[in-house]
Amino acid sequence: MKTEMAAIEIRNLTYKYQNAEAPVLQNLNLTIEKGEFALVSGPSGCGKTTLCRCLNGLIPHFYGGELEGEIFVDGLNVRETPPAKLASHVGLIFQNPENQLFSFNVERDVAFGLENLGVPPEEIRRRVDWSLELVGISDLKDRAPWELSGGQQQKAAIACVLAMQPSIIVFDEPTSFLDPLTARGIFDVIAKLRRKLDLTVVVVEHRLEALAAHASRLILMDHGKIILNGEPRKILAEAAERLSLKVGIPSVILLHRRLSKLGILEGLTPLTTSEMAAQLRGVLNRD
Template sequence: MLRPVSATNSSNPVLGRAASDLIEIKDLNFKYFGSTTPVLQNVNLTVKNNEIVLIAGHSGSGKSTLLRAINGLIPHQHSGDYSGEVLVDGLKVSETSMSVLALKVGYIFQNPENQIFMFSVERDVAFGLENLALPQAEMRERVDWAMELLQIKSLALRAPHELSDGQKQRVAIAGVLAMKPKILILDEPTSLLDPFTAKSLVNLIRDLRSTLGITVLIVEHRLDLVAKICDRMVVVDKGTVVLEGSPREILSKTDVSLFGVTEPTIVKLSKRLSLEGEKLALDAQELTTALKPVA
């Protein structure tokens, strides 16, 4: 069911929160220091363990700001007027240091150049771990594990700056996964990638969720690529969550272009063929299957 925004929390009144709730945002408001208008307004959102959640909305609607409120950049590095509460794995973000939060939340920027610092891929993957004072053997093991997982082991000694954008994105993801976070946040990770590389990154994210049991939040404009792998879609407009539901429910019932989201061509075609609700096709394969009885 499409859930209206206010009916958000599945908290257990006895325990305070459901055991499966990994991120809980309650009545969050935020205004950047020096600005006149609030960016986040009364945001309530719960993310369960092992979900993949897509965040979509107009440019400037507050998507990246919302992600920063989860990884702690807000309020720790961006000051401003902050009220409400964000809990990550039970920890209050506003009272937890960035170094502790980095063990819970891995953050991938739009441009991997922003998180590539070292002269070789393996040193780069190890970069975050160096602050954890791990024994050398464990560090080596984690770096090898992450490079294997992201299929970049053959690039271990290469200079990251010589790699393609898709490979750089994999190096950045390996670096955050080596920290073994419970949550992976990706802010427009495919925007610099060609369609083929973007699709393989999206498939990788889908597989990481299954193999690692990780929880994923992804901001992405290319719904045609991600709608199928996401359990839930959250639409943000003017700093408020206005729609929440499965991508199929939202895309079936709502004209998402009103919120700056491009409706995938397959979805448009599916609607014209009156394949709506549960039958709405999110990709070419689903459309082909739905049309088989007609052919």
């Protein structure tokens, strides 16, 4: 049964892994609208990865455990929907690309999901080429995944999910294995795809400096709960005040905060170096 609702809707979610003493998610509520770019962050162990696993049905269908509350993704009740069906609605990119690749060459890996869905061969070819091109690894399509570096592997994993053209893509620290400039390229691609294809994007990341400017929303978690949720600029300003050990606050924001306290700057919290540079120019050029 599919009903018209937000892209992701979570109500009173509490989840405990099998044999664990304490729940890792506690009474969590979250609504993400269609077309949003939600960035999720928080200290290691706060439940970010567990939340991602709830969105594509790995929890509870694979991990078991005790789940209370409701999770709706693209209108589907995750608890009642088989993972195979969920796969064409929501794609998940893991922290570790090796968990996602298994074929003898990249092209076959990217085609695999589409073959399973019974997509016609011509369309498969088109979509495989398209997604490899998007992540910039067309030249690697004949290579075996184990011959690739970590970064190249993650790009192949992203291509696999892109090829399925789901309406929601969840990225669990997708740039962990990528060098910074390549990571920026990937984030630009994600942002572009989201606009072009009307995707809903959820990205879990520690490095906020590369992503905060892309996101429509920032969600901060701690101890299995959402502690801050809102417009990235506002949330980061607040987090810089009291959460700087738990969340990697971009250094432009820390600098801005110091200079604001000294009465030197009074503009908005900057999300990028360019925004910060513009404010500083204003002050340094003043006579």
